Amino acid sequence: MLTVRAPATSANLGSGFDVFGVALGAPADVVRVERAPETTISITGAGSQYIPEDPAQNTVGAVAEALDAPARIRIDKGVRPSSGLGSSAASAAAAAVALNALYDRGLSRNELVPIAAEGEALVSGEAHADNVAPSLLGGFTIATGDGVTQVDAAIPVVACLPETSVSTRDARDVVPKTAALEDVVDTVGHAATLTVGMTRDDPDLVGKGMDDEIVTPERTALIDGYEAVREAALEAGATGVTVSGAGPGILAVCHELDQRAVAGAMIDAFDAAGVESRAYQTTVGEGARLYRDGS
Known part of the structure; x- marks a missing residue:
């Protein structure tokens, strides 16, 4: 079993709509994964009753499919859904890191950004990286069509x-x-x-x-x-x-x-x-x- 803690995030920051994002020290999601013949998801924590456990409707399921990494996935939600703090992004980022390691896919954190963003599309309708990028990389991120620029910050x-x-x-x-x-x-x-x-x-x-x-x-x-x-x-x-x-x-x-x-x-x-x-x-x-x- 592998465990990943992924932080809440704040996107836009006012002047950086759909581009800027920051990782926050708290709250956070914790995701645990184990190899399995097919993907199953169980969810506990803040607002878990509102989140579908069907992999086809969950950001984490989309990440598992994109990485071809079926697993038994347990999500402990610390970031409440519909909060503006990147709830779905935290789960997607955590799953991307965990499954990448579980199956030795060898992808860098930057390479995982678009994969986690595809999971976000289930929630927002579009694959935006402004939340998943800081949750994966930390600090302050600038996400554009050309990729992600990251700056360590302690604001x-x-x-x-x-x-x-x-x-x-x-x-x-x-x-x-x-x-x-x-x-x-x-x-x-x-x-x-x-x-x-x-x-x-x-x-x-x-x-x-x-x-x-x-x-x-x-x-x-x-x-x-x-x-x-x-x-x-x-x-x-x-x-x-x-x-x-x-x-x-x-x-x-x-x-x-x-x-x-x-x-x-x-x-x-x-x-x-x-x-x-x-x-x-x-x-x-x-x-x-x-x-x-x-x-």
Whole structure:
């Protein structure tokens, strides 16, 4: 049996729609695999009752098929589905690493990205790499048609998850089909600023670079209490706040000394809006980790 822990992720980061992503230190999925004549899947943990165990309908089953690696697969969900924290990507990334090792396929982490992304297509309808790339590689990733660029980073963040859900498909439906040139120019500038901030481990630059006037405003309307939570986080010391992936999770970048205050402020603001939530005080961190023989 092989075990892989794959982290939650946050995609887009405001200015990097369908391109940027980061691995989060917590939460995470844990996937265990054993060779078997055919693939079977069992699921426990957060939101497991909503996830199909049929391999034909599960991201992990798609990964097993792509790698020609049938296995008995057990998934312990730490990343709740429909959270905006890359739930399906964490499972797909973990399975890709585990099955690649189980069957000695010899593929690199970068080569596993498109395979895990195919699993994501079952959820979003398209094979996007902005979540699976950071879950596999760790740090900050830039996923384009030309491949993935990865930067090790250690930025403190707070990921606040309300007890509501937003469908990935619904969140994509509100994405504008066109944008004003001035908004595009501003977003490109913010994306460049964010990228430099990641290379410098600079929370101030990263936060400044998260601003986006194209996609994010449309998605915030799907999250009850978003504006109040954003303002509360900024007042508590966050350098930037945005929707995590498709939502409803909200990501705040901050300095380490401000994490506790930011997390508390976000929870309190959601509570004032009548929404229960929990906050993860974590950092941009490592990608999927493989354990052999319990090590």
